[in-house]
Amino acid sequence: MTAVMLWTEVRRSPLRWWLPVLIALDVAMLFGRNTWWIGVWPEASAAAQLPAYFFGMVLGGGAAWTAGRVHRAGIAEQLAAAARPRWPAELLLLSSTLIYGLVAYAPGVVIAAVVSAPHAGPGFLWLSYLGIGVCLVVLSASAGHLAGKLWSSRFVPPIAVAICLFGQTVLRPVRFYVLSGHVQVEISATAFATRFAFALVMAVLAVTIPARAVHRDTRGTPAGVLRPLAAVTVMAGLVMIAMAGPLQVTRAAPSQPLCSAAKPRVCLWPEEGRYVGLVGAMAARLAALPGGGLKLPETFYEAGLRDPAVPDAAADFRLLEGGVSVPSFLSSAVLNRTLPVCDVPAANSEKFTHEAFRLDAYLQVRSYGTAEALGSGGGPPGIDMREIADVAHRPERVQAKWVSDRLAAIRRAGENCRDR
Amino acid sequence: MELRGVGQGYGAREVISGLDLDVRPGVLGLLGPNGAGKTTLLRTLATVAPPTRGAISVCGTPVVSQRAARRVRRHIGYLPQHFGFYPGFTVYDFVRYCAWLRGVPAATIDASTREAIDFVDLSQRSGAKLRSLSGGMIRRCGIASAIVGRPRLVLLDEPTVGLDPAQRLEFRAVLRRLRAANVAVMLSTHLVEDVAAVCDDVVVMRDGRLIWRGDPESLAAAALPSAEGDTPLERGYMSLLGGQRAIA
Numbered sequence: 001m002t003a004v005m006l007w008t009e010v011r012r013s014p015l016r017w018w019l020p021v022l023i024a025l026d027v028a029m030l031f032g033r034n035t036w037w038i039g040v041w042p043e044a045s046a047a048a049q050l051p052a053y054f055f056g057m058v059l060g061g062g063a064a065w066t067a068g069r070v071h072r073a074g075i076a077e078q079l080a081a082a083a084r085p086r087w088p089a090e091l092l093l094l095s096s097t098l099i100y101g102l103v104a105y106a107p108g109v110v111i112a113a114v115v116s117a118p119h120a121g122p123g124f125l126w127l128s129y130l131g132i133g134v135c136l137v138v139l140s141a142s143a144g145h146l147a148g149k150l151w152s153s154r155f156v157p158p159i160a161v162a163i164c165l166f167g168q169t170v171l172r173p174v175r176f177y178v179l180s181g182h183v184q185v186e187i188s189a190t191a192f193a194t195r196f197a198f199a200l201v202m203a204v205l206a207v208t209i210p211a212r213a214v215h216r217d218t219r220g221t222p223a224g225v226l227r228p229l230a231a232v233t234v235m236a237g238l239v240m241i242a243m244a245g246p247l248q249v250t251r252a253a254p255s256q257p258l259c260s261a262a263k264p265r266v267c268l269w270p271e272e273g274r275y276v277g278l279v280g281a282m283a284a285r286l287a288a289l290p291g292g293g294l295k296l297p298e299t300f301y302e303a304g305l306r307d308p309a310v311p312d313a314a315a316d317f318r319l320l321e322g323g324v325s326v327p328s329f330l331s332s333a334v335l336n337r338t339l340p341v342c343d344v345p346a347a348n349s350e351k352f353t354h355e356a357f358r359l360d361a362y363l364q365v366r367s368y369g370t371a372e373a374l375g376s377g378g379g380p381p382g383i384d385m386r387e388i389a390d391v392a393h394r395p396e397r398v399q400a401k402w403v404s405d406r407l408a409a410i411r412r413a414g415e416n417c418r419d420r
Numbered sequence: 421m422e423l424r425g426v427g428q429g430y431g432a433r434e435v436i437s438g439l440d441l442d443v444r445p446g447v448l449g450l451l452g453p454n455g456a457g458k459t460t461l462l463r464t465l466a467t468v469a470p471p472t473r474g475a476i477s478v479c480g481t482p483v484v485s486q487r488a489a490r491r492v493r494r495h496i497g498y499l500p501q502h503f504g505f506y507p508g509f510t511v512y513d514f515v516r517y518c519a520w521l522r523g524v525p526a527a528t529i530d531a532s533t534r535e536a537i538d539f540v541d542l543s544q545r546s547g548a549k550l551r552s553l554s555g556g557m558i559r560r561c562g563i564a565s566a567i568v569g570r571p572r573l574v575l576l577d578e579p580t581v582g583l584d585p586a587q588r589l590e591f592r593a594v595l596r597r598l599r600a601a602n603v604a605v606m607l608s609t610h611l612v613e614d615v616a617a618v619c620d621d622v623v624v625m626r627d628g629r630l631i632w633r634g635d636p637e638s639l640a641a642a643a644l645p646s647a648e649g650d651t652p653l654e655r656g657y658m659s660l661l662g663g664q665r666a667i668a
Contacts, residue, residue: 004516005516005517005520008509008513008516008517012506012508012509012513069506073504073505073506073507074502074503074504074505075504075505075506076504077468077500077502077504078498078500078504078518078521078565079521080468081466081467081468081493081496081498081500082490082493082521082522082523083490083491083493083494083521083522083523084490084520084521084522084523085490089521
């Protein structure tokens with residue numbers, strides 16, 4: 001019978017009108033930011049999780065509206081006179097909201113899996129990221145339900161919930177979402193457990209905290225004790241979440257990274273297999289440079305694969321926004337080996353840096369193939385990108401001389417220069 | 421249901437005081453001016469507002485805790501003065517929801533729901549949304565929600581307010597059927613003609629006290645020659661309110 005009653009609540013929930021909006025938000029946020037997560041399971045999982053934060057605000061508002069209907073419809077008196085305790089009726093309401101939240105969340109997850117599967121490396125969607133999204137759905141619905149129960153105004157609850165959830169963006173230690181799922185990190189079990197427990201506690205509070213009394217003579221609900229206790233519980237929960245540490249922690253490197261066969265080799269995390277070809281081509285373009293004194297490493301490593309104590313490990317590349325972020329890392333790896341170590345007088349510091357930046361921009365353009373690699377920021381500071389693009393299109397021997405000239409200028413700007 | 425020395429109020433203000441009352445099968449009318457404490461009494465009987473003093477018992481079982489109150493609520497149907505409903509519910513959904521709230525067993529809830537809707541002659545509209553019903557139909561739906569699961573005591577707080585004459589006649593027919601079903605009904609009203617039409621017994625309240633109890637004929641007989649009113653019953657009622665006659 002409870003299932004029948006739940007179905008009744010689902011059918012009459014105001015969220016049935018909002019469901020298309022929630023789903024549209026879910027899909028829009030999945031693809032709206034970028035698509036480089038496609039084919040990388042942890043990134044796809046994080047991308048599928050993130051929309052829950054955005055539509056969570058709408059869900060929270062809907063939950064507040066739904067919970068407030070008890071007051072607006074004047075049902076509170078009938079609930080007070082019921083043989084059943086109040087909480088099963090509240091649980092039905094909250095459950096109906098949660099169903100809409102999870103139904104809205106599911107399409108993004110399914111779509112992320114479907115579009116990723118053809119290109120993906122080993123594994124599947126990471127449940128930890130999806131679980132964070134579920135926590136966010138439960139938290140949003142519960143906070144909204146609680147607000148709707150405690151405040152009678154039809155406008156206050158949605159606003160309050162939106163403010164609370166938006167506040168998460170500034171309160172980093174208690175965030176319930178991640179912006180990305182880089183392969184080098186994973187969800188901390190402790191952080192997840194505390195958030196999961198907190199979301200459940202919020203749901204329990206939302207269901208059990210006594211609602212506003214309609215009549216002053218309605219006694220028997222120790223609201224005066226329970227509400228402060230609930231507030232303390234929420235605060236304690238937030239403190240515990242903050243103390244549980246960051247939501248994402250460094251992940252152990254795989255024993256078998258995925259490496260290309262061609263020289264120079266590129267080694268990536270296995271989950272990012274779809275980018276091996278792209279990064280390998282960038283490395284190959286760098287290998288095809290016309291000389292001029294540039295020194296390439298034998299292998300370009302993705303960050304996290306090597307012990308951070310290895311001297312060059314700091315320059316290992318990251319797939320921060322797909323392939324477009326890689327050239328700057330590859331360029332750094334080349335420059336780390338190529339540029340001499342010099343004492344640079346203060347008077348020559350600007351010249352020294354400027355020449356290094358010109359080389360950096362040139363390497364990025366060459367490795368990516370176009371000036372797109374430099375993104376919207378326009379490349380390193382103070383660099384005339386038209387000049388760099390022009391150089392990259394000149395004959396190879398001219399480019400080799402240009403590179404050689406830059407290195408000579410760097411040596412001239414410095415003192416006591418020595419090769420690495 | 422028995423009330424002994426029941427007091428009710430909030431803060432220092434006592435809305436009803438020292439009230440003794442037995443409610444037995446049949447229709448008991450509750451008359452009184454505004455502020456007499458009729459709604460408070462019904463809320464106390466419904467165990468929504470626990471008494472500040474005195475004792476309530478149902479079938480010999482004292483109602484001394486929330487748990488005990490919930491147990492007896494299975495046998496109490498209550499239609500509040502401000503009857504709330506979800507406009508988006510159908511008649512059937514709403515009555516079934518109320519049955520669920522009352523703890524009607526899952527095995528019989530659908531049969532009980534249909535029975536209650538049949539009882540108030542709303543079977544033809546059981547699939548209609550409440551927002552589409554007339555005031556009279558809404559009231560009948562409210563009564564269905566109060567009687568679903570066959571409670572032994574039904575409390576109706578001014579259920580005929582806002583009904584047109586035809587709807588009030590329909591409502592009286594429902595009350596007569598309840599009486600025939602041996603249900604104890606307590607009907608709070610301002611309308612003495614409703615009392616005359618359906619009540620077996622009448623109590624009159626004023627200032628939180630029970631000032632009179634008897635059958636409608638006795639109430640009519642209590643009329644003073646100088647009392648205002650268009651019917652003997654109205655004159656009897658007005659005489660009680662103005663004549664300071666306190667009869668247990």
